[in-house]
Amino acid sequence: MAQNKKDQFEKNFLDIAELCKAFSHPARIAIVKVLAQKNICICGEIVEILPLAQSTVSQHLKELKKIGLITGEIEGPKSCYCINWKRLNEFSGLLKNLIDTMHSMSQSCCQGGIHGKKK
Amino acid sequence: MAQNKKDQFEKNFLDIAELCKAFSHPARIAIVKVLAQKNICICGEIVEILPLAQSTVSQHLKELKKIGLITGEIEGPKSCYCINWKRLNEFSGLLKNLIDTMHSMSQSCCQGGIHGKKK
DNA sequence: GACATTTATCGCATATCTACGATATACAAT
DNA sequence: ATTGTATATCGTAGATATGCGATAAATGTC
Numbered sequence: 001m002a003q004n005k006k007d008q009f010e011k012n013f014l015d016i017a018e019l020c021k022a023f024s025h026p027a028r029i030a031i032v033k034v035l036a037q038k039n040i041c042i043c044g045e046i047v048e049i050l051p052l053a054q055s056t057v058s059q060h061l062k063e064l065k066k067i068g069l070i071t072g073e074i075e076g077p078k079s080c081y082c083i084n085w086k087r088l089n090e091f092s093g094l095l096k097n098l099i100d101t102m103h104s105m106s107q108s109c110c111q112g113g114i115h116g117k118k119k
Numbered sequence: 120m121a122q123n124k125k126d127q128f129e130k131n132f133l134d135i136a137e138l139c140k141a142f143s144h145p146a147r148i149a150i151v152k153v154l155a156q157k158n159i160c161i162c163g164e165i166v167e168i169l170p171l172a173q174s175t176v177s178q179h180l181k182e183l184k185k186i187g188l189i190t191g192e193i194e195g196p197k198s199c200y201c202i203n204w205k206r207l208n209e210f211s212g213l214l215k216n217l218i219d220t221m222h223s224m225s226q227s228c229c230q231g232g233i234h235g236k237k238k
Numbered sequence: 239g240a241c242a243t244t245t246a247t248c249g250c251a252t253a254t255c256t257a258c259g260a261t262a263t264a265c266a267a268t
Numbered sequence: 269a270t271t272g273t274a275t276a277t278c279g280t281a282g283a284t285a286t287g288c289g290a291t292a293a294a295t296g297t298c
């Protein structure tokens with residue numbers, strides 16, 4: 001059991017869910033911030049700042065790259081990871097748009113229906 | 120091994136990460152949308168719409184409630200789950216603020232440093 | 239009280255995530 | 269060619285997440 005049911009939902013939801021998953025661990029948020037703040041591209045420098053092993057940081061970078069939030073090029077022994085601002089802003093926009101859309105279609109709840117019958 | 124290192128990051132990151140985790144599964148996004156769109160409070164009605172068992176939906180509701188994105192009151196055999204718009208907007212705002220802050224402190228990368236030396 | 243309805247919780251199986259050390263890979267420098 | 273440096277990948281262990289059926293709990297109905 002415990003089959004994967006994620007594909008049975010709206011494609012739009014899956015995209016947002018995967019973006020959220022990328023940010024669902026503080027280490028990955030921290031990595032993105034380091035890339036922005038310190039103007040750092042190098043995996044090794046990130047490793048020095050964060051309390052994580054090199055292999056762990058590399059895995060997190062891989063996930064961030066997979067979803068498109070960062071880009072990464074390897075030039076021999078050096079890496080160059082950069083933030084993909086377009087995708088990051090898209091993430092923020094998709095979430096805001098989702099919430100705004102939901103808000104606009106919502107009506108008052110628990111006031112007129114069965115549940116409003118508070119004694 | 121595999122110890123939990125989440126507490127070793129900024130508290131702000133942990134809060135955003137937990138909010139993102141709540142939205143990191145399309146089922147939970149779908150649940151929130153159903154609560155908004157259909158103006159539904161009842162767990163059982165959500166179960167009918169989504170391709171999930173009642174116990175699974177109940178678990179997702181519990182997680183959404185735990186992080187504060189929805190509120191839930193049980194009146195005997197009936198439930199009343201409502202969206203917490205304040206918290207939802209806070210989620211959207213925190214993410215946007217984080218990204219904007221990162222963007223404002225960022226400088227160009229891979230253009231003047233070692234990595235810019237493209238042959 | 240007996241029964242139906244609705245929801246939460248328990249127990250369990252499987253899947254995925256997190257983290258690390260060890261190792262492989264790719265390139266620069268000597 | 270050998271060495272050194274930086275990074276990715278592999279293997280693995282433990283922790284969480286996902287999902288369901290069965291069951292318990294709370295309330296209304298007969």
